[in-house]
Structures are given as structure tokens and as C-alpha cells.
Amino acid sequence: MSFVEKLLQASQKNNSLLCVGLDPDPELMPPVKLVDFLPEIIEVTSDLVCAYKPNLAFYEALGLEGLAVLKEVLEHIPAEIPIIADAKRGDIGNSSRKYAQALFDRFGFDAVTVSPYLGEDSLRPFIDYADKGVFILCYTSNPGASDFQTFGEQFPLFELVARKAKGWNTHENVGLVVGATQIEGLKRVRELCPEMPLLIPGVGAQQGDLGSAVRYGGEKAIISSSRQILYASRDSDFASAARREALRLRDEMNRIRYGDKGW
Amino acid sequence: MSFVEKLLQASQKNNSLLCVGLDPDPELMPPVKLVDFLPEIIEVTSDLVCAYKPNLAFYEALGLEGLAVLKEVLEHIPAEIPIIADAKRGDIGNSSRKYAQALFDRFGFDAVTVSPYLGEDSLRPFIDYADKGVFILCYTSNPGASDFQTFGEQFPLFELVARKAKGWNTHENVGLVVGATQIEGLKRVRELCPEMPLLIPGVGAQQGDLGSAVRYGGEKAIISSSRQILYASRDSDFASAARREALRLRDEMNRIRYGDKGW
Numbered sequence: 052m053s054f055v056e057k058l059l060q061a062s063q064k065n066n067s068l069l070c071v072g073l074d075p076d077p078e079l080m081p082p083v084k085l086v087d088f089l090p091e092i093i094e095v096t097s098d099l100v101c102a103y104k105p106n107l108a109f110y111e112a113l114g115l116e117g118l119a120v121l122k123e124v125l126e127h128i129p130a131e132i133p134i135i136a137d138a139k140r141g142d143i144g145n146s147s148r149k150y151a152q153a154l155f156d157r158f159g160f161d162a163v164t165v166s167p168y169l170g171e172d173s174l175r176p177f178i179d180y181a182d183k184g185v186f187i188l189c190y191t192s193n194p195g196a197s198d199f200q201t202f203g204e205q206f207p208l209f210e211l212v213a214r215k216a217k218g219w220n221t222h223e224n225v226g227l228v229v230g231a232t233q234i235e236g237l238k239r240v241r242e243l244c245p246e247m248p249l250l251i252p253g254v255g256a257q258q259g260d261l262g263s264a265v266r267y268g269g270e271k272a273i274i275s276s277s278r279q280i281l282y283a284s285r286d287s288d289f290a291s292a293a294r295r296e297a298l299r300l301r302d303e304m305n306r307i308r309y310g311d312k313g314w
Numbered sequence: 315m316s317f318v319e320k321l322l323q324a325s326q327k328n329n330s331l332l333c334v335g336l337d338p339d340p341e342l343m344p345p346v347k348l349v350d351f352l353p354e355i356i357e358v359t360s361d362l363v364c365a366y367k368p369n370l371a372f373y374e375a376l377g378l379e380g381l382a383v384l385k386e387v388l389e390h391i392p393a394e395i396p397i398i399a400d401a402k403r404g405d406i407g408n409s410s411r412k413y414a415q416a417l418f419d420r421f422g423f424d425a426v427t428v429s430p431y432l433g434e435d436s437l438r439p440f441i442d443y444a445d446k447g448v449f450i451l452c453y454t455s456n457p458g459a460s461d462f463q464t465f466g467e468q469f470p471l472f473e474l475v476a477r478k479a480k481g482w483n484t485h486e487n488v489g490l491v492v493g494a495t496q497i498e499g500l501k502r503v504r505e506l507c508p509e510m511p512l513l514i515p516g517v518g519a520q521q522g523d524l525g526s527a528v529r530y531g532g533e534k535a536i537i538s539s540s541r542q543i544l545y546a547s548r549d550s551d552f553a554s555a556a557r558r559e560a561l562r563l564r565d566e567m568n569r570i571r572y573g574d575k576g577w
Contacts, residue, residue, distance in 0.1 A: 108409040111416035143456040146371040153374035168431045170458020193406040195433020204467045
């Protein structure tokens with residue numbers, strides 16, 4: 052099964068565009084063991100999401116032990132829910148091939164985020180895994196997005212990334228990352244690439260616009276929230292608080308999708 | 315001691331601009347155990363280099379075991395030689411802080427390569443480690459460099475990266491990555507940023523121009539070669555072959571630096 056098929060099945064089954072970011076941060080965590088924290092989060096949210104997205108930075112910061120925890124966490128995710136490695140990798144072809152092996156073959160992720168700066172040969176080794184998803188950073192949610200991504204006179208760099216990504220999408224496994232804080236950018240990218248899945252972070256702590264995320268994302272939107280759900284409570288009721296917040300976000304997205312037509 | 319001081323001391327002591335990339339590739343390796351391979355390479359080259367540069371992709375591709383090997387390999391490098399993590403990381407500030415912790419605090423690297431696509435807040439957590447070096451991808455050695463890095467009408471994106479990097483360099487710990495295959499680019503970047511260390515890959519397997527690398531790199535050049543040295547022989551004489559190749563490269567650079575004036 053291709054990544055997009057797996058995504059759409061999970062999205063339909065759980066009636067959800069919500070992706071939960073699994074980013075363990077010791078500074079924010081409730082009083083629970085790291086190995087127990089994320090499995091509990093997964094248990095109470097796995098009927099509410101279309102995907103999970105661990106950001107590798109949070110595991111690498113914990114050393115080798117952190118990466119062992121990541122392996123364990125992945126085993127707790129139900130097989131039918133796609134898992135996106137938020138890794139933002141990108142290197143010359145020879146090295147990108149190794150990153151693709153690490154993320155797809157070793158960890159078994161269903162999809163990955165990659166950075167486009169080094170161009171086609173840096174992305175090709177990921178895209179060549181035809182059944183895996185590859186989300187190319189396009190117009191990101193952070194303040195620094197305006198340093199380079201909007202550079203250009205006739206059209207901005209992020210549009211060039213979207214156009215090229217479209218050309219590279221012969222296996223229909225390429226998607227784009229566009230932040231929910233970039234409302235005009237979301238609209239423009241969706242015009243350029245009507246068929247692609249969009250991974251849309253930035254709706255929670257970064258205060259992006261959920262309405263635009265849903266409207267321009269469409270049925271292939273993956274709207275991601277991490278801190279807002281994981282750390283909804285930093286006390287022993289963290290799991291029920293996380294579920295409540297995930298449910299609220301999923302339902303809020305669905306209200307925008309369906310209006311009040313009895314979803 | 316700052317990264318640049320450490321670099322210049324090693325470079326002067328070994329009279330060398332050569333950086334050896336420590337990239338273990340099972341498909342190319344001689345018949346020796348992985349844990350023994352790189353320590354032997356280090357032993358026979360540590361008097362010939364200004365820095366070592368492990369590319370994390372090659373270790374991650376070997377799973378958790380590969381990262382344990384990386385930790386061991388780092389312990390074999392003499393304390394006075396700087397070690398650059400070729401990681402090409404870059405994420406929103408919150409996540410980049412975690413990558414910086416992983417690479418600087420956990421692994422103890424002296425410097426790191428980062429990707430600029432996400433802009434200033436994605437690089438700041440690395441740069442804030444004032445004693446560590448941060449090499450920002452600018453104009454890379456691979457064919458895909460022309461996909462985005464030369465985009466722009468009045469001046470190309472890689473020039474914008476160089477200009478901004480210069481502005482962010484308040485701790486004098488920022489450098490740029492420019493491939494030896496980009497002769498005009500090297501010249502231009504050196505004009506824009508006369509003070510910055512340049513990490514210059516691409517002289518070996520990628521057939522970059524060593525003369526331009528030395529000329530435009532100057533005394534703060536770090537000219538990197540991986541495969542050409544590591545896999546100079548794929549037989550049991552790999553260590554002596556690697557030393558011979560490293561010596562040849564170092565001396566060839568020095569002939570360009572000093573002419574025939576008896577270096």
C-alpha cells in the first residue's frame with residue numbers, strides 16, 4: 052500500500068486530519084517515565100488521528116537512550132496509522148541514501164520530512180522509495196521563513212520549491228510542508244499543487260490559522276500539533292487532558308470541514 | 315578556546331588544510347571490523363589533518379549500533395584536533411535547540427554543518443554555543459546545487475545566505491560550506507566574507523578544483539575529502555594506502571599555498 056493510501060484510510064477511519072507530534076521534552080513532561088509517557092499518549096489518541104509525527108531532534112537530544120526509546124514508541128503505534136519522521140534531512144545523494152536507509156529501513160517510518168536546499172539529487176534517494184511519503188519543506192511556520200523562503204523577485208523561493216516538487220512527483224509520494232501561519236502561502240501552494248498531501252504544522256503553540264489549514268489543506272491535509280496536546284496537563288492527568296485536547300482539535304477541524312451538517 | 319582558534323592551531327601544527335571525512339560505508343569498506351576501521355584511519359592520519367568530519371548519515375544508516383560506533387570513534391581522535399559533525403540539521407528554533415544539545419552536549423562535537431532553509435531562528439540555537447563552530451550550507455558541491463542555490467535575478471540565493479551569515483556572526487563562530495566544484499561561487503563567497511572559515515568538500519570523488527579551494531579558502535580553509543582517502547585501498551593495506559593518499563593531498567595543497575618555497 053502506498054503512503055497516500057495508508058494516510059487516506061487512517062484519515063477516513065478516524066474521521067480526522069489531526070497528526071499528533073510525538074516530541075518528548077524533559078522540561079515540559081509530566082511526572083512519568085519517558086518510556087511510559089508517549090505510549091500512554093498514543094493509547095488515548097490513536098482513534099483520533101490520521102498520523103503520528105515524532106521529531107527526531109527530541110530523541111537525539113536524549114542520546115542513544117533516546118533513540119532506543121523512539122524504537123519502543125514506534126512499536127506502540129497501531130499498524131494502520133502512518134508515522135512521519137520529522138527529520139528535515141537533506142545531503143548530497145550519496146549521504147541522503149544513507150539517511151533514507153536509516154529512516155525507512157532501520158526505523159520503518161512511513162514518511163519523512165526533508166529540506167530542499169541541496170536540490171534534486173539530495174531528495175531523490177528518499178523519493179525513490181515509491182511506497183514511502185516524502186514531505187519537502189516549502190514555506191515553514193517559523194519567523195525565519197522570511198529569511199530565504201520568500202526570496203525572489205518574480206516569485207518567491209517557496210513557489211519554486213513547490214513547482215519543482217510537482218515535477219519530481221512521478222511516484223505520487225511527494226508532499227509539502229507549509230505552516231498554518233502562512234495563510235497566503237497555503238493558498239498559493241494549494242493552487243500550484245492541488246493533488247499533493249500537505250503537512251501543516253503551527254496550529255497550536257505557534258498560533259497558526261486552523262481555518263486556512265483545513266480550507267486549503269483539503270482531504271490530503273495533515274494538520275499537526277505537538278506541545279498543545281502532549282503537555283495539555285503537566286500533572287498525572289496528562290493522558291486524559293491530551294485526549295480531551297486532541298478530540299477538541301479534531302472536532303474543531305471537522306466543524307470547519309463539514310459545517311454543522313451532522314458529522 | 316574558540317572553535318576557530320582550535321582549528322588554526324591544528325592547521326598550523328600539522329601544516330595542513332586537509333579534513334578527513336569519517337564516513338563508514340559497508341559497501342566500500344576493506345575486510346576489517348567497523349569498530350577497528352576508523353580508529354586505524356585516525357591513527358595514520360592524525361598528524362596530517364586540520365580537522366575530522368564524520369557525516370552522521372553513515373552512522374545512522376547502521377542503526378543504534380552505528381551511533382555507538384560513532385561515540386567510540388570520536389574517542390580515538392586526539393583532543394587538539396577539531397571534529398565537525400556533518401549533520402546538515404535545521405529545524406524551527408525549539409527543535410534546533412534539541413539538535414544542538416544532541417551534537418554539542420551529548421556527542422561533544424566542536425562544530426556542525428547546518429542547512430539554512432528555515433532561516434535565522436533555526437540556526438541561532440547552534441550559533442549561541444559561542445565556542446562551537448557552525449558551518450551553514452551556502453553553495454554545495456552536488457549537481458542539485460543549481461536547483462535552488464542559484465535562484466534569484468539580481469543575485470543568487472547562495473549570496474543571500476553568505477550575506478545573512480555574515481550578519482549573524484557576532485560570536486565569530488560561523489562558517490560557510492562551499493563546494494570545490496563551484497569555482498566562481500568560492501571566489502564570490504570569499505569576497506563577501508573574507509574572515510569566515512570555509513568548509514570545502516568535493517575535491518575527491520566529486521572532482522572539484524583543488525587550486526581554487528586553496529586560493530579562495532585561504533588560511534581558514536577546511537578542505538574535505540572522504541572516500542578518496544578512506545577507500546584508497548579496499549584490501550588489508552587500507553591504512554597505509556589512506557595515509558599515502560592523505561599525505562599526497564595535504565602536500566598538493568601546500569604546494570599550491572607556498573609554491574616551491576621549501577614548505
